[in-house]
Amino acid sequence: MDETSQPIEMLLSVSRDGRGLGTQIEAQLRGAIREGRLRAGARVPSTRDLASQLGVSRRVVVGAYAQLAAEGYLTLRQGARPCVAETAQARVLSSAGASVPAAAPRFDLRPRVPDVSAFPRSQWLRCLRDALQAMTNADLGYGDPRGVEALRSALAEYLGRVRGVAAAPERTIVTNGYSQGQGIVCRALIAHGARRIGFENPSHPEQRRIAEKAGLDIVPIGMDEAGIRLDQLERAGVDALVLTPAHQHPTGAVLTGERRQGLLTWLRQRDAIVIEDDYDAEYRYDRAAVGALQGLEPDRIVYAGSASKTLAPALRLGWLVVPPRLLAAVTDEKDLADCGTAGIEQHAFASFLARGELDRHLRRMRARYRRRRDLLLDELAHALPEATVRGIAAGLHATVELPDDYDEQAILDQARRRGINLVTMHDFWIPPSSGAPTLLLGYAQVPIPAIPTAIRALADAIRSTRKR
Ligand SMILES: Cc1ncc(COP(=O)(O)O)c(C=O)c1O
Missing domain, CATH: 3.90.1150.10 (Aspartate Aminotransferase, domain 1)
Incomplete structure (x- = not known):
């Protein structure tokens, strides 16, 4: 082996207490690789350097390295530095019972x-640059926990125009995605005395966990081709309901006109609250979009939307339009959660909407x-x-x-x-x-x-x- 490059120091020691010197070197290197202190591809000292560091004969180190190479921990190649084998990490993970990272799927x-390969990167970049240029020093401080005024106005205009939402900037709250929005509404509902929340069955398990963590009891409500079953809803005794009326998630059913009417009657009689998850309503192919339910009962429906399906989940941008009676509690929860969503991104999104880029x-x-x-x-x-x-x-x-x-x-x-x-x-x-x-x-x-x-x-x- 020709190992002439820079020496590499390594914290190893051997004792002359009768145990084999080679075995001690093997055990320490094996341990360092197994515990992740030496990762795949990491260089280890040449046999000559290690022998001189430890004061042992080079033959002992050559033997130890050969054993570790045979076990798949080290890679030894003529003329190259010895290093930790690429396969070593997988061996370590699988022997520890951990799952080996899966290969990218076909x-x-x-x-x-x-x-997300179609994410409008250059347009977003321009909006970000514009945002930073236009933002004052005051804009870089803490702002209104509901969000940046320019974005709340742009969202209220967009949601009214595209989804028929009865939105006003004062009642619009910018969130970190739908998930955060649902969480803060659930906590605000508890502050208002709610205990039981209905979910469509089937529905997204993460959303149920969010409601559960907030302290609400989950009540499943069955579905059929026309949407949520009103007979089950009437018997459920819930204070609130999470609903995906435009495109039920995950069955894809659209709440029919008749069911919408029945649902609104139930909502008024029970004086309950609906959280309308309008998740992927922008994608409709075979007929005109059905407007948001919130437009028909804005005093009892929280409208919730997200940029995760229209642009990218990585933006973590969502929004709520909140009935007046819940506004103070939801604003307070948002303030407690994070003092408001990232301001620079909000300004960029406001400019993105104003330029018509989302459309x-x-x-x-x-x-x-x-x-x-x-x-x-x-x-x-x-x-x-x-x-x-x-x-x-x-x-x-x-x-x-x-x-x-x-x-x-x-x-x-x-x-x-x-x-x-x-x-x-x-x-x-x-x-x-x-x-x-x-x-x-x-x-x-x-x-x-x-x-x-x-x-x-x-x-x-x-x-x-x-x-x-
Ligand atoms: C039904 C449903 N609504 C909303 C969302 C969006 O969540 P977020 O905006 O937090 O990314 C998801 C994401 O998976 C979802 O499945």
Whole structure:
């Protein structure tokens, strides 16, 4: 071995108490790699340097290194520095029982993230630059916990125009995504005496956890093709309800006109509060958008939206339009949570909205997503004729229900083996897995040329669970 470069110091020691010197060196290096003190790729001293540091013969160190190389901890190459093997970290993780980081999937069919490759980076950058140029020193201090006035005004205008929300800047609160918004509303509801909150069954498990953590009791309320079941709602005795009326998450059902009327009657009679999660309402393909429910009962409905599906989850931008009776409590909770959302990003988003960039981006994305959805439906019809596909009129995913004897977990395992990342309905049900086997197929992250291959690979995974 030619090891002539700079010496590397390493904290190792040997004792001459009769234990083999080579064994001691091996044990210390193995320990350092296992504990992560020496990471994959890290250089270790040359055999000559280590021998002279420890005052042992070079032959002892050469033997120890050879043993560690044979075990996969070190890489030894003629003429190169010895270093920790790239495979060492995986060995360490798997021997510790930890999961080895998964390789990037070939197809990501999970529904949560939009096509962030289309994020309007240059437009956002321009808005950020504009924001920083226009912001005064005072703007760089703490501001109104409800958010920057320019953004609250721009949002109120946008939501009124696009979603029919009865919004006023004073009642609009900028949040760090929908998730934070729901959390602070739940805490404000508790301050107002609420105890029980209804959730559609199925619904997003994280959102139920947020309500539970705030201290509310969760009451599941069943669904059918027309939306939430009013008979169950009337018996539920809830003080509040989280609802996704424009595109029920995750089934994709749209609350019908008749159900909307029934729901509003219940809301007024019970004097309850609805949190309307208008998550992916901007994506509607086959008919005109249904306006937000909040516009029909702004005194009892908290409207909640997010930029996570329209732009990117990384922005962590969301908004609430709050009924007057909850405004002080929700503002207080937001103030306690973080003294307000990041101001520079709020100014940038205000400028993004004012320039019409969101409208332009959505127009472009709607056309793109519609093409992906249409192709996905064609491919599903060929590859999985036994499946019932629902929830396709809006949003960015389809629900694919399979005959009762399919096993969601087996499908997930087989899909993972084929490099497909997938989500099933399992955790969305209350209790988990209490409904028909159903896959949630997101199409936002799969480009057109990959869709046929992805769906064929998925059908193959599903079929393979049948053979066993
Ligand atoms: C039903 C639903 N609503 C809203 C959101 C958006 O959450 P956030 O704005 O916190 O990213 C999600 C994200 O997964 C969701 O599944």
